[in-house]
Amino acid sequence: MSKVQNGGEQDYPAKIRQAAVALATWPGPIVIISHIDPDGDALGSTLALKRALDSLGKSTRLIIEPPRYLSFLVREGELSKPLSALPESCLLAVLDVEVGPRATGAPLAGAAKIVNIDHHGTNPRHGDLSVVQPSRAATAHMVKDLIDALGVAWTLELAEPCLTGILTDTGNFRFSNTSPEVLHAAGELIATGLDYVALTDRLQWRPQSYYPLLGKVMDTVEFPLGGLLALAQLTQAMRAEVGNGEDDSDDFVGIIRYAEGVKLAVLLKEKIPGQETKVSVRSRDGVSAQAVCLRLGGGGHVAAAGATIYADLATARRQVLAAAREELRDKGFTLKEDSARVVSGSQGD
Ligand SMILES: [Mn+2]
Missing domain, CATH: 3.10.310.30 (Diaminopimelate Epimerase; Chain A, domain 1)
Structure with a gap:
């Protein structure tokens, strides 16, 4: 197998700060994408990042087609259609997947800069700036770190998708990646006033079919x-x-x-x-x-x-x-x- 499990970043907080600076100072459009068959972490991490960057006045486009059971998280007009070409001088943020064929929604070629935020240990770090932290249970937890580094004030609109990503990737805190760190992060998100019971209940709803x-x-x-x-x-x-x-x-x-x-x-x-x-x-x-x-x-x-x-x-x-x-x-x-x-x-x- 050519793909090996990579370790985490030597200095993860510094890498997150670097990504925060790259995003906060980017003068052009920012396109955000994730992986095919998006799950709660793909949608949650990208949605939280888009909302945080929007609150800083950035011009963002989030391209993702969420499954129906997660669409309650999305507000009208927040998602864009897949792009056949990237806008000029665009920063492409690729979340919860490596920079490769599983990233979907926009072509990878033509980005002025690619920032990759992912927690998969097999990520080969092909982004211009790649932050890969397998010890983070969810990319949404990394986005929480990123939002903290951006200094954006926490709101329910940011906390809800972030917690959704964490809940999805930890199996509602039952999988082996359930660490004290991720429970602590979830606690901080819930402390924003988020209705945890209502969110976990809503995430279990399925159509009668x-x-x-x-x-x-x-x-x-x-x-x-x-x-x-x-x-x-x-x-x-x-x-x-x-x-x-x-x-x-x-x-x-x-x-x-x-x-x-x-x-x-x-x-x-x-x-x-x-x-x-x-x-x-x-x-x-x-x-x-x-x-x-x-x-x-x-x-x-x-x-x-x-x-x-x-x-x-x-x-x-x-x-x-x-x-x-x-x-x-x-x-x-x-x-x-x-x-x-x-x-x-x-x-x-
Ligand atoms: Mn994930």
């Missing part, structure tokens, strides 16, 4: 590799049957991860039938979702990662089983050879 889809996906759960893996599939046909849109299934993989004995959980999502399958992976106990996804050409964090396989579901399933088997063996689990069974409810080998 979510529940029949959940039922269909749960019907596909299998436990191969000696029961160490939980694997489920979501097809376009299931979506069509229940009339469900594209964006509400992000937590399905988190549900099957709670099956007893499971070290790895995988959801295979059919994106384009026969051609493209999205893989979401979660893990526990030192087994690395990231290592599994790097083998599949994707990336992410140790406990939560993803990849896109340009093949049909059955092929993707085989590749995922092979990658999961390798990772489990690397971590010292003994596995019998697993036949490519697709029996629903199988206990595996």
